[in-house]
Amino acid sequence: QPTFRIAPSILSANFAKLGEEVQNVIAAGADIIHFDVMDNHYVPNLTIGPLVCEAIRPCTDALIDVHLMVKPVDAIIPMFAKAGANIITFHPEASEHVDRSLGLIKEHGCKAGLVFNPATPLSYLDYVMDKVDMILLMSVNPGFGGQKFIPATLDKLREARRRIDAYTAKTGKEIWLEIDGGVKVDNIAEIARAGADTFVAGSAIYNTPDYKATIDAMRAELAK
Ligand code: DX5
Ligand code: ZN
16 A cells, blocks of 8 residues: 555645644644645735644644745745745746746755646656656645545546656656545545545645544555
8 A cells, every 4th residue: 555645635624723733633633734835816815824834833844835826926935944845846837937936946955846836748757757756636726625525636647657757667666646525525535446545635634623534544445
C-alpha cells in the first residue's frame, strides 16, 4: 500500500481560533496543513497571506502546504518561505516563467509543485519534472471550499500517476500526487485508486463535529 497523507484545508476552519483548529486536526490524525492563498485577482476570493502562515507556524510541526491562487506568483514566494511554509505550489497559468518560479521556491528551501485546474493540461510538466516535488490536481475550479468533485479529474489522476511512476522509475525521485476539491469520506477510496496519495479536504473535515472520527473514516476507506 502506498503512503497516504491527509491534508485538511484550513479554509473551512474557524478563523477566530485558527491555532487550535490547526492543532486539533493534527491531533485527530491529519498529516499536513493545507493553506489556501487567494488574491481576488487570479481567483474571485480573498483569504490569508504570509502573516497568518507565520502565526500558525509555532502551533504545529506538521508540514504547511501553501497553495498559491495568486497572480503574479514570484514576489510572494520568499515571503511564504520565511513564514515557515514547507511546500509551495502555484498555478502555471499565473506565472510568466514557470521554470523560474519553481526554481525560486526550491532556492528558498521549500518543496515545489504545480497546480492544475480542471481544464489545464498536464503538458506544463513536460520539461520541469526535475523541479517538481508535488503535482496538485484541482477537482473543482479554485476559489471556494465546499464544491462538488468533478469526475473527469479521475482520468487526469490516472494520467498524472502514469507520468510520476515513469519519472520515478527513471530517476528514483519521489513526487507526491495531491488532489484538492470535493474530497469526502465517500469518494476518497475511488480517488486513491485513480492514483492520488495526498488528499486535501476542507469542508469534509472542518464541517464535521468530530475531526478524528472523520479522519479515521477516511483512513478506513483508504485501507480498503
Ligand atoms: C479551493 C481550495 C481548496 C478548498 C477545498 O479553491 O483550493 O483547498 O479549500 O475545500 P473542499 O474540501 O471543501 O472542497
Ligand atoms: Zn487548495
